[in-house]
Amino acid sequence: MSFPFSSVAIVGKYMDENALQQMQSDLTRLAHHLLQQGLHVCVEENTAKFIGYDGFVVTDLDRIGEKSDLVIVMGGDGTMLSVGRALRESAAPLVGINRGRLGFLTDLQTDNMLVELDKILAGEYQIESRMLLQSSVMRGESSIYHTVALNDVVIKSAVRLIELEVHVDGKFVSRQRADGLILSTPTGTTAYALSAGGPIMxxxxxxxxxxxxxxHxxxxxxxxxxxxxxxxxxxVSATDAQINFDGQGQYPLLPGDRIRIARAAQKIQLLHPQSYCYFDMLRNKLNWG
Structure with missing residues (x-):
């Protein structure tokens, strides 16, 4: 599968003005380079405030997928998670430039980003689909809250053990007392689930x-x-219970609430450099020998 890249969007760490200020020179360099390639360039509205040029289209995040064949995200994994959720209805793939800490989802480094991006624009890339989770909170017979997550859905209490009952496809699995429970996609198994002793998938x-x-x-x-x-x-029982998704949004829960989690209909597509290897990435990020 290949994409005709004629329109490219840029999204920085749009929720953090201090971070955007620190990456201003890289964002400006990136935008200029794409414009010089003859591409139509669209920039997320908060990111655009920190790019010293007006030769691009400015739009809000929710509409970027409509205007772009490729979305370049400069930030960390958190930024990629929020952009991925926002653009889940779009067919535009994402490529990440790492300005965060670990960067499991952001492959490119700023010092060689232009060279690597030129290769991707020339068709030298790998494409990968990542699943999402859809969850809903049922209180009585009513659905009162919906979330979509790329990493995980987490149910926990802020102050003490929470008691939960788990069913899979209507079959009873267990009743457990614990600090909480993580429902993770394969993408999320290198995040919170990994810290809790879960497998890497x-x-x-x-x-x-x-x-x-x-x-317990x-x-x-x-x-x-x-x-x-x-x-x-x-x-079953809890004090100050809550559900959160990707660590970026939360909703309070009450005893008796039921949370239903399933694979979402949408997926997001990530583009990696042609040389990308998942196991190389794990070795480097987790300091394996």
């Missing part, structure tokens, strides 16, 4: 990982289920 796998956070019963271990599964988690 290759992004090509169609699976959802169910990872307890510090369970130590024999309760992470389990992965097919991505076609529907997982239902019931809050």
């Amino acid at each position: 290759h992004p090509d796998l169609d699976a959802i990982s169910i990872v307890p956070i510090s369970p 019963t130590l024999s309760y271990r992470p389990v992965s289920v097919p991505a076609e599964s529907t997982i239902e988690v019931t809050v």
